[in-house]
Amino acid sequence: MDIQITPIGMIKTPFLHKENCPIQGVYSPESIGTVELYKEHEEGLKDIELFSHIYLIYYFDQAGEIKYVRSTFLDDEEHGIYASRHPCRPNGIGLSIVKLLERKENILTVSGIDTLDQTPLLDIKPYIPRHDYIDGASEGWITNLEFREKPTARE
Amino acid sequence: MDIQITPIGMIKTPFLHKENCPIQGVYSPESIGTVELYKEHEEGLKDIELFSHIYLIYYFDQAGEIKYVRSTFLDDEEHGIYASRHPCRPNGIGLSIVKLLERKENILTVSGIDTLDQTPLLDIKPYIPRHDYIDGASEGWITNLEFREKPTARE
Numbered sequence: 001m002d003i004q005i006t007p008i009g010m011i012k013t014p015f016l017h018k019e020n021c022p023i024q025g026v027y028s029p030e031s032i033g034t035v036e037l038y039k040e041h042e043e044g045l046k047d048i049e050l051f052s053h054i055y056l057i058y059y060f061d062q063a064g065e066i067k068y069v070r071s072t073f074l075d076d077e078e079h080g081i082y083a084s085r086h087p088c089r090p091n092g093i094g095l096s097i098v099k100l101l102e103r104k105e106n107i108l109t110v111s112g113i114d115t116l117d118q119t120p121l122l123d124i125k126p127y128i129p130r131h132d133y134i135d136g137a138s139e140g141w142i143t144n145l146e147f148r149e150k151p152t153a154r155e
Numbered sequence: 156m157d158i159q160i161t162p163i164g165m166i167k168t169p170f171l172h173k174e175n176c177p178i179q180g181v182y183s184p185e186s187i188g189t190v191e192l193y194k195e196h197e198e199g200l201k202d203i204e205l206f207s208h209i210y211l212i213y214y215f216d217q218a219g220e221i222k223y224v225r226s227t228f229l230d231d232e233e234h235g236i237y238a239s240r241h242p243c244r245p246n247g248i249g250l251s252i253v254k255l256l257e258r259k260e261n262i263l264t265v266s267g268i269d270t271l272d273q274t275p276l277l278d279i280k281p282y283i284p285r286h287d288y289i290d291g292a293s294e295g296w297i298t299n300l301e302f303r304e305k306p307t308a309r310e
Contacts, residue, residue: 037237041237041245044244050296052291085283127292131181131252137283
């Protein structure tokens with residue numbers, strides 16, 4: 001079964017190259033971007049401004065070679081692609097949680113953005129602490145890792 | 156731009172009909188399901204068992220008519236589709252956080268599952284509190300709502 005997906009808009013950010021794109025939004029809370037829905041989707045944003053945070057689901061259209069097991073930006077060990085958020089993955093679907101600063105018609109201004117500029121947007125969902133906060137969840141292989149800068153020359 | 160997506164596996168649950176499918180996994184922590192990746196994706200699960208919770212990204216293949224503004228299962232007001240998690244949405248992408256109980260080769264047993272049986276799986280990502288817990292996030296239009304049973308005869 002193949003599924004046809006059509007972008008609903010575009011994410012615009014200051015990050016033109018992979019090298020300066022943040023690893024996760026939590027490490028770049030000050031980075032600002034805009035989420036521009038195509039006009040025909042604007043009606044679907046009704047009440048979005050009531051939420052402080054939203055999920056963006058998008059397409060890693062600039063991703064490189066897919067590997068099932070690979071090292072990541074956070075450490076040098078090899079992990080399965082489904083045990084990491086690495087962009088080079090089957091189906092190339094990305095997920096970010098961003099802070100919603102403002103809505104003007106079909107354009108959302110957000111902070112904590114960690115995608116490349118011109119990333120195709122597939123969906124928006126509200127972030128709802130009651131549904132999405134898991135008290136006591138483990139951090140897997142990330143548990144004892146400190147944040148580090150992205151290694152150079154690594155996809 | 157159209158994007159081609161191919162399921163990486165299948166989610167099997169006790170929920171054969173929409174009527175008895177939970178609204179959100181948090182309201183059905185005892186519901187058990189299995190996530191069966193196709194064999195060629197098994198290698199990508201390396202280290203997944205180190206995480207207590209995972210995101211499932213899947214395809215609402217049984218969803219009905221898409222409406223940009225509609226009432227939901229949680230209240231009777233109309234909200235934009237992007238301000239809700241309603242399944243009938245453009246691109247039909249679903250997102251759930253489940254507890255990972257066990258992995259055996261390509262099969263994950265999970266709890267807190269809220270999808271229909273035989274739902275096509277598109278991706279798995281680890282749930283990482285450090286990245287995914289937003290302290291103080293608002294709950295938008297859900298703020299003062301109590302949980303209720305799913306209204307009957309409503310898609």
